[in-house]
Amino acid sequence: MKISVIVTLKKxxxxxxxxxxxxxxxxxxxxxxxxxxxxxxxxxDIDESDKKKAEEKAQDMCKKLLANLVIEDYRIIGS
Amino acid sequence: MKISVIVTLKKxxxxxxxxxxxxxxxxxxxxxxxxxxxxxxxxxDIDESDKKKAEEKAQDMCKKLLANLVIEDYRIIGS
Structure with a gap:
């Protein structure tokens, strides 16, 4: 399942x-x-057929690596 | 009007x-x-109230500056 993530600088x-x-x-x-x-x-591209689980995993990745939460926001926009 | 654009490398x-x-x-x-x-x-953020016109302008920007069409694709995802 493909999940798309957008990481932007905070306002x-x-x-x-x-x-x-x-x-x-x-x-x-x-x-x-x-x-x-x-x-x-x-x-x-996550090897996971359940959408909710895949999104949770993507969220976890954002928090741990993809986004710097001090200065950045992320949002998951499905596939 | 805010227009969002995603530029990705071709497959x-x-x-x-x-x-x-x-x-x-x-x-x-x-x-x-x-x-x-x-x-x-x-x-x-485009100073244009008509959505269609704003998207056309964004498309023009992609072609001319934001994306390298030889190796990249772009897509406009509205606001």
């Missing part, structure tokens, strides 16, 4: 990477962009 | 970053993980 944490992308887009003429924030995306 | 492209995460998870005892692929996530 109050500065995102220099996103800012650079924002500047680049502005330079290319995309003037209507107000803000860009960048995050990480993980597609996890 | 046939090697993902060393994902492999490292996979190895790390294995080392931590997550033995049921079959594969992990990592990608990028962008949250774009």
């Amino acid at each position: 109050d944490v500065l995102d220099p990477q996103g800012k650079v992308v924002h500047q680049a887009l502005k330079g290319m003429g995309f003037n209507t962009v107000k803000e860009i924030r960048q995050g990480k995306y993980f597609e996890i | 046939d492209v090697l993902d060393p970053q994902g492999k490292v995460v996979h190895q790390a998870l294995k080392g931590m005892g997550f033995n049921t993980v079959k594969e992990i692929r990592q990608g990028k996530y962008f949250e774009i």
